[in-house]
Amino acid sequence: MSDREQFLVWVQSEFVRAERAMYDGDDGPRRAVWSEHEPVSVLGAWRNATDRAELVEAFEVLSASFSHCTDYAFDLISFDVIGDLAYTVGYERVSTSINGEARTFTLRATQVYRRESDGWHVVHRHADHAG
Incomplete structure (x- = not known):
């Protein structure tokens, strides 16, 4: 399997599971797919973060909602x-x-990933509401 194929399998499985968990109130899987190594950053639809500590805080606040x-x-x-x-x-x-209020929405998302010793991890995300 090529690098592109392996990456796509990871995105369609681990990454998608982590995002779904986040929107169900559990930020643990999302934190796990993000790099623990700087630099990491988010320019998000709801929150921004420019380092790992801010990233974890943002994920905790978002998942609670x-x-x-x-x-x-x-x-x-x-x-x-x-x-x-x-x-x-x-x-x-x-x-x-x-x-507590049911919502349906679409985000446009661009992400950057880095292959580390234990696999792929997100290092940057930019997302906004699709018009």
């Missing part, structure tokens, strides 16, 4: 793997509750 995720889909538009770096561009389609 989410619950009852009934659907999560990552519609991948583009991706590539270049050595130990990779990126994805796509739409995240989410049905969840935010502070």
Whole structure:
């Protein structure tokens, strides 16, 4: 299996499971797919972070507001793997509750990943609401 194929399998399994868990109120799997090594950053639809401590805090705050995720889909538009770096561009389609209120929304998300000794990890995310 090529690097691109292996990366795509990881995105469609571990990454998607972690995002769905986040929208169901559990930030543990999302923290696990993110790098523990600086630099890491998020320019998010709800929160920003520029280091690992801010990242963990942002994930904890966000996950506390989410619950009852009934659907999560990552519609991948583009991706590539270049050595130990990779990126994805796509739409995240989410049905969840935010502070107890059912919501459905779509985010445009671009992410950068780094291959580390234990596999792929997210190092940067930029997401905003799709108009």
